[in-house]
Amino acid sequence: MESDVLLNNLQKSKQLIARYADLDYAAYTLKYYIQHYDKKSLFTFLSLIPTLILIYLPKLVINFRVNMLMFLIVAVISFVLLKYGFFNLLIRFKRKALWQENQPKLLNLMDKMNNVVHQLDAFTVLPPKYRTVHAADTLESYIVNKRIDNHKEGLNLYEDELLKMQQRQNQRVQIQQNYEMINQNKKMIHQNIKMIRAQAVTNALSMFK
Structure with missing residues (x-):
């Protein structure tokens, strides 16, 4: 009830x-x-x-x-x-x-x-912090799926899931940053290889002068 x-x-x-x-x-x-x-x-x-x-x-x-x-x-x-x-x-x-x-x-x-x-x-029953359509929808789904018995349990579960969502978002951002750093390092290595090859060619040509 x-x-x-x-x-x-x-x-x-x-x-x-x-x-x-x-x-x-x-x-x-x-x-x-x-x-x-x-x-x-x-x-x-x-x-x-x-x-x-x-x-x-x-x-x-x-x-x-x-x-x-x-x-x-x-x-x-x-x-x-x-x-x-x-x-x-x-x-x-x-x-x-x-x-x-x-x-x-x-x-x-x-x-x-x-x-x-x-x-x-x-x-x-929602405190001011949770007066959003997303919060109301989420708590409603908790009740329909029998995950909570009262609104306090719902608010605690909602906070836990928000925290996990934020952590996953931070992980995705970190992965993206790491991926960009790897690509930048690859470009730098490729440029260094080209410079080394160019210098080797220059040195080889100078031997015939």
Whole structure:
């Protein structure tokens, strides 16, 4: 009976945790969009238009004597001012407007996330450290497969398996590093052999001089 209650608790906890993760991702995505709002590619294209006009204007006007170097300098300065001055200012204003526009939505997401946290605090058997979908899934599988009788046993078993998983990962990293070192040593040996052979040929040729 205890295992059934625990299983039900874990299943509902997993739903709440997944809900929190979705809300957190939505908030992160919105913040990332605002913080990295950038239309420089479009602005670069727009800034090229007056630059090209300034460059090709002397060719379009008949009998218009002008210093091409001066036109080129003015064109480059115009491009730089438009792209890195005026358009950067527009981007900052747009980001500020986006923050103000989306602030109610972000606050709503934060309220929903806090509500999920309160529900978990009042309901779940999982300590804060283990409030992940992976932990809930793993503990649920322990119960289904009759590996534990209570959540404390499940948490201990989960910690043991996490430790073993980390150890295996460290071993794989070490093996990969050793493999790379062996390959580097092989390359160095091969280069040394080539140098020795080249020196031997040089020495042999010097004997006939």
